[in-house]
Amino acid sequence: MATLTDPPQPSFHFSQLIYDTRYRSLTIQVVAFILIMWGLFELVTNAIQNLSALGKDFDFGFLGNRAGYDINQRLIEYSNDSTHGRAAFVGILNTLLVAFLGCVFATILGVIAGVLRLSKNWIVGRLMTVYVEGFRNIPLLLWIIVIFAVMTEGMPQPRDFRGEDAEASMILGQSVAVTNRGVYIPNVVFTRSLGGNEMSEAADGVPAAVIPAVSFGDWALFLVALIGGIVVSGIIGRWGKAKQEATGIRPPGLFWMRAASVVLPAALVLIALGVTLDYPELRGFNFTGGVHLRNSLIALWFALSLYTGAFIAEIVRAGIMSVSKGQTEASSALGMRASWTMNLVVLPQAMRVIIPPLISQYLNLTKNSSLALAVGYMDVRSTLGGITINQTGRELEGMLLLGAFYLATSLIISAVMNVYNNSVKLKER
Amino acid sequence: MSELHSETALDTAYVRTEMLPEQTPPVTVSGPIKWARENLFSSVWNALMTIISIYVIYVVLVAILPWMLNGIWDAGSLNECREIRDARGGSGEHGHDVACWAVLVDRWDQLMFGFYPSDLYWRPILALALFLTAIAPVLYDSLPRKMLILTALMPFLCFWLLWGGSIWTPIVVALGFVLGWAVVKFGEGTLGSMLATIGAILVPILFWMYLTGPLISGLHSILPIGIQAVESRAFGGFLLAFVIGASGIILSMPLGVILALGRQSDLFIINKCSVIFIEVIRGVPLIVWLFTAQLLLGYFLPPGSNFDLMVRVIIMVTLFSSAYIAEVIRGGLAALPRGQYEGADSLGLNYWQSMQLIILPQALKISIPGIVSSFIGLFKDTVLVVFIGLFDPIGFSNAIRADTDWNGIYWELFIFIGLCFFICCFGMSRYSQYLERKLATDHR
Numbered sequence: 001m002a003t004l005t006d007p008p009q010p011s012f013h014f015s016q017l018i019y020d021t022r023y024r025s026l027t028i029q030v031v032a033f034i035l036i037m038w039g040l041f042e043l044v045t046n047a048i049q050n051l052s053a054l055g056k057d058f059d060f061g062f063l064g065n066r067a068g069y070d071i072n073q074r075l076i077e078y079s080n081d082s083t084h085g086r087a088a089f090v091g092i093l094n095t096l097l098v099a100f101l102g103c104v105f106a107t108i109l110g111v112i113a114g115v116l117r118l119s120k121n122w123i124v125g126r127l128m129t130v131y132v133e134g135f136r137n138i139p140l141l142l143w144i145i146v147i148f149a150v151m152t153e154g155m156p157q158p159r160d161f162r163g164e165d166a167e168a169s170m171i172l173g174q175s176v177a178v179t180n181r182g183v184y185i186p187n188v189v190f191t192r193s194l195g196g197n198e199m200s201e202a203a204d205g206v207p208a209a210v211i212p213a214v215s216f217g218d219w220a221l222f223l224v225a226l227i228g229g230i231v232v233s234g235i236i237g238r239w240g241k242a243k244q245e246a247t248g249i250r251p252p253g254l255f256w257m258r259a260a261s262v263v264l265p266a267a268l269v270l271i272a273l274g275v276t277l278d279y280p281e282l283r284g285f286n287f288t289g290g291v292h293l294r295n296s297l298i299a300l301w302f303a304l305s306l307y308t309g310a311f312i313a314e315i316v317r318a319g320i321m322s323v324s325k326g327q328t329e330a331s332s333a334l335g336m337r338a339s340w341t342m343n344l345v346v347l348p349q350a351m352r353v354i355i356p357p358l359i360s361q362y363l364n365l366t367k368n369s370s371l372a373l374a375v376g377y378m379d380v381r382s383t384l385g386g387i388t389i390n391q392t393g394r395e396l397e398g399m400l401l402l403g404a405f406y407l408a409t410s411l412i413i414s415a416v417m418n419v420y421n422n423s424v425k426l427k428e429r
Numbered sequence: 430m431s432e433l434h435s436e437t438a439l440d441t442a443y444v445r446t447e448m449l450p451e452q453t454p455p456v457t458v459s460g461p462i463k464w465a466r467e468n469l470f471s472s473v474w475n476a477l478m479t480i481i482s483i484y485v486i487y488v489v490l491v492a493i494l495p496w497m498l499n500g501i502w503d504a505g506s507l508n509e510c511r512e513i514r515d516a517r518g519g520s521g522e523h524g525h526d527v528a529c530w531a532v533l534v535d536r537w538d539q540l541m542f543g544f545y546p547s548d549l550y551w552r553p554i555l556a557l558a559l560f561l562t563a564i565a566p567v568l569y570d571s572l573p574r575k576m577l578i579l580t581a582l583m584p585f586l587c588f589w590l591l592w593g594g595s596i597w598t599p600i601v602v603a604l605g606f607v608l609g610w611a612v613v614k615f616g617e618g619t620l621g622s623m624l625a626t627i628g629a630i631l632v633p634i635l636f637w638m639y640l641t642g643p644l645i646s647g648l649h650s651i652l653p654i655g656i657q658a659v660e661s662r663a664f665g666g667f668l669l670a671f672v673i674g675a676s677g678i679i680l681s682m683p684l685g686v687i688l689a690l691g692r693q694s695d696l697f698i699i700n701k702c703s704v705i706f707i708e709v710i711r712g713v714p715l716i717v718w719l720f721t722a723q724l725l726l727g728y729f730l731p732p733g734s735n736f737d738l739m740v741r742v743i744i745m746v747t748l749f750s751s752a753y754i755a756e757v758i759r760g761g762l763a764a765l766p767r768g769q770y771e772g773a774d775s776l777g778l779n780y781w782q783s784m785q786l787i788i789l790p791q792a793l794k795i796s797i798p799g800i801v802s803s804f805i806g807l808f809k810d811t812v813l814v815v816f817i818g819l820f821d822p823i824g825f826s827n828a829i830r831a832d833t834d835w836n837g838i839y840w841e842l843f844i845f846i847g848l849c850f851f852i853c854c855f856g857m858s859r860y861s862q863y864l865e866r867k868l869a870t871d872h873r
Contacts, residue, residue: 029698036702043729050728121475122468123482137854138847139809141823146847149839367714373816381717395724403713403721410712 047396060401062392063088069387071378073294084388091383092405098300098379099366105305106365107358110312117317128313135310141371143307148299148375155180158286170280177280183293184280190218191274218273225269229262236261296377300369308365312358319354320346352424359417363410370406380405500528500841505535506834532838533845536829540845543665543820549593549657553668556590559583560675568860584679591672594658597648601641605633626781661739665820667849673739674808677746681807682800684747685754686793690784692755693762703755710752715810718745723817742814750807757799761792794868801861805854812850822846 017027051058063085070080075093078086117128135143158179161170170177177184240254280290323346331341372379373386381402389398456462470476504510510529533540542550563583566576585599609629616625649655664672691703710718722741730736765788773783793800815824826842829835 025696029696032696032702033698036698046731047728049732053732119475119478120468120471121478121482123486124478127482127486133855134851137805137809137851137858139812139823139850141812141815142843142847142850145823146839146843149843153839370714370716371813373716381714385717385720389724396728399717399721399725402717403709406714406717407709407712411708414708 051396056393056396058396059394060397062388062394062397065392067388068391071383073297073378084384084392087388088380088384088401091378091380094377094383095366095369095372095379095381098297098304098369098372098377099362101301102304102308102365102369103362105301106308106312106361109305109309111316113309113313114316114320117313118320132310132313135307136314140303140307140368141374144299144303144371144374147303148295151182151295151298152180157181158282161282161287175277175279177282177287179287180295181286181292182295183298184287184290185293186277186279187289187291189276189278191276192272221273222266222269225265226262229265232261232265233258294377296372296375299375300372300377304365304368307368308361311361311364315354315357315361319350322353323349355424356417356421359413359420363413366409366413367406496526497528500530502530502534504529504531507532507836507838508834528841529838530841532829532835532841536825536835539825539829540666540822542668543825544663545659545665545668546657546663549659552590552593552656552659556587557671559590560587589656591664592659592661593656595645595649595653595655597645597652597654601644601648602637605636605641608636609633661737664739666822666825669739669814669819669821670808670811673743673746673811673814676743677750677807677811678804680743680747681750681754681803684751685758685800686789688751688755689758689762692759707752707755710749711756715746715749716813716816718749719813719817721745738817739819742817742819746807746810749810750803753803753806754800757796757803758792760799761794761796762788764795765791797861797864797868801857805857808853808857809850822849 017023064083066080067082067084067087068080069087071078071087071090071094073094074090075097076090078090113128113131116124117132119125119128155178158177158181161177161179175186236254236258240251244250278289280287280292327345327349328341331345336344369379370381373382376382384405385398385402389395392398453459457466469479501510501513504513507529510531514527538547538550542553545553559579560583562576563580566572566574567580582603585603589596589599609632612628612632613625616628620628688703688707691699692707694700694703719742722745723738726741727735769787769791770783773787776783778786812821812823815821815827820828823846826846829842830838
């Protein structure tokens with residue numbers, strides 16, 4: 001009778017660390033860990049040596065010092081007496097502004113182009129293909145520069161707006177002026193503002209921040225009303241759904257109730273604050289009043305949106321094509337209308353495919369906004385990572401903070417994306 | 430009976446006894462008209478869209494075509510262009526109504542080669558020809574496999590052609606790879622695969638760190654063969670874009686595979702380090718990394734050491750691109766059914782064998798579109814080097830405009846640069862689609 005058990009392994013040989021798969025992974029990890037730590041140690045000691053050789057220290061105190069430079073496009077109050085920290089914050093807001101505007105515009109463009117590319121209309125489909133391929137295969141930097149050149153070279157000068165038979169005229173009912181110095185649009189002004197109604201004018205004569213400090217309270221109130229309205233709308237929607245599930249009848253006018261709950265409070269707040277529009281006006285050699293959107297912002301915004309829109313178009317197309325035709329046919333067989341088929345069957349399934357790459361495109365757009373450098377838009381790279389570094393000589397600290405800002409932004413967005421992905425993941429075995 | 434028959438024949442005299450020739454279908458349901466009805470005018474909405482599209486195309490073509498086709502190719506400056514245009518007559522009052530392509534002729538050398546010495550232009554051209562010949566067998570497997578030897582030699586030859594200098598530099602560097610290969614080949618039997626792999630990594634690195642320098646200078650003093658050396662600063666225009674793009678693509682692929690395997694690995698430390706590396710690199714824009722390379726790399730190197738800005742850029746672009754490629758390949762690895770991994774294990778293959786023979790060929794095939802779009806992104810991103818003071822095509826377009834001869838010329842340069850990038854990137858994406866079709870094994 002043979003015994004089938006292995007002979008006992010009496011002792012541990014040193015060679016098992018290499019040849020035994022049970023211990024080998026440990027060996028590899030320890031070796032890798034030592035190597036990585038050694039590499040990091042080398043880098044840090046080198047940095048310390050180099051810094052001391054240059055007579056520099058590692059200190060973030062410069063953020064509290066006076067910046068001493070102007071920023072021409074800003075959302076909040078800032079002057080050259082403000083600190084480097086505030087300059088960095090202005091830059092961060094500018095980055096987020098152009099990223100937000102770009103994401104909204106790119107989504108609209110991308111969805112339209114993606115749907116039209118699937119159109120049965122041959123010529124429309126080809127046109128959209130030209131758009132998508134053209135923007136995907138040419139560097140974004142070139143598009144930014146081209147659009148900037150179109151704005152500065154191709155648009156009329158402010159003086160062309162002068163006179164009875166002016167060469168150029170304002171568009172959209174005399175409210176928007178497109179000039180080679182930028183686009184002037186009406187500004188929102190609160191006549192019965194919570195914080196008094198004096199308009200702040202910065203020292204450099206540039207019409208001050210888009211949101212002067214005095215109207216922060218007004219905007220906050222507006223936002224609270226809007227968010228409150230959206231919450232109420234959500235509650236009404238849930239109530240309607242519960243009622244429909246209980247009785248089988250959808251409460252009539254549900255859509256209008258929800259719309260009213262969003263719009264009415266916000267509108268009431270605006271009326272109560274006495275909201276009016278401050279139109280741009282040609283005075284002297286330039287336009288005054290309104291909001292001045294500089295060419296740099298316009299070029300960056302349009303180029304980012306057109307470029308990212310081309311990528312989003314492909315994502316949308318792929319998402320719609322990923323829903324098999326059988327789904328549409330089955331839903332028609334159940335007697336659903338075309339609009340219900342789209343809303344209840346196709347879109348929820350396409351969204352699962354569309355959303356993750358869409359969000360990573362938003363992330364790309366935010367990172368690509370650092371190309372602002374090409375047109376002189378004052379984003380966080382130009383303030384914190386540009387002028388501040390040049391003035392204070394703190395490359396190491398400045399670049400670290402800049403990297404940390406971008407990294408934090410992308411990690412937050414990816415974390416949100418992961419939560420979403422897990423919530424819509426197909427539940428399989 | 431016969432009477433009946435003849436009667437029937439008489440009755441049916443009007444019935445044809447042979448088939449009529451087929452008639453062509455009505456014009457409205459066949460040919461171009463049918464196509465147009467189905468594809469352009471199937472509904473009111475579609476008809477409207479078609480008309481709008483045609484109008485848009487018309488407007489664009491009317492604006493651009495005469496401007497492009499009547500362009501002036503033979504002039505020394507923008508003013509000359511304008512004089513020629515005015516001499517032709519009928520141009521209108523606006524700035525310049527016809528393209529002045531002469532700028533491309535005038536500045537062709539700069540746009541293509543930058544400040545590369547003009548008597549040495551044959552070297553980049555030869556390097557490009559060599560590069561194309563060498564990647565051909567990789568791209569198309571119908572070509573003879575012997576050509577792959579050329580592919581292996583190509584990086585060293587191209588490096589030598591472009592930068593010049595002693596011929597011993599590329600030879601000795603290549604010797605390091607030969608050493609690594611020899612350690613694997615002959616050490617596997619005696620040392621075991623694990624030690625041989627470690628040796629294959631360590632031996633060349635030690636060789637490059639300590640032996641390369643003396644060996645090159647020694648060999649060069651014995652047998653000085655070499656061509657004129659060219660500084661990195663002389664590189665510019667599309668030459669620079671191609672060199673950075675091609676080196677980045679070639680170097681980032683293996684690094685990306687290693688990072689992807691690291692991220693999928695069960696080994697805790699390796700896994701976490703790969704994740705941190707990939708996320709940090711991907712989370713920060715390339716332009717910030719390029720500034721890091723320009724401003725900060727000096728801090729982290731041993732005091733007193735300094736190396737070429739272009740090499741720094743290539744390293745940064747490679748690291749950046751490899752993180753993206755790693756994510757694409759990780760997607761491919763994750764998409765493989767678990768059965769493939771289990772099957773490889775049950776065949777008794779070790780980790781590297783199973784990766785090399787079973788997992789990676791399939792994962793890479795799935796990842797082809799993503800990998801190629803990363804490559805396209807990398808190639809497009811080479812224009813960002815303009816911000817750290819290297820003269821890529823866009824840098825040159827600014828420099829040309831700064832010259833009084835060509836002050837005010839925009840669109841011609843932009844169109845030319847855009848077209849060159851479009852051709853390269855579109856070519857790559859077409860090739861990836863061809864490769865996908867060729868490698869497709871599922872029968873859909």
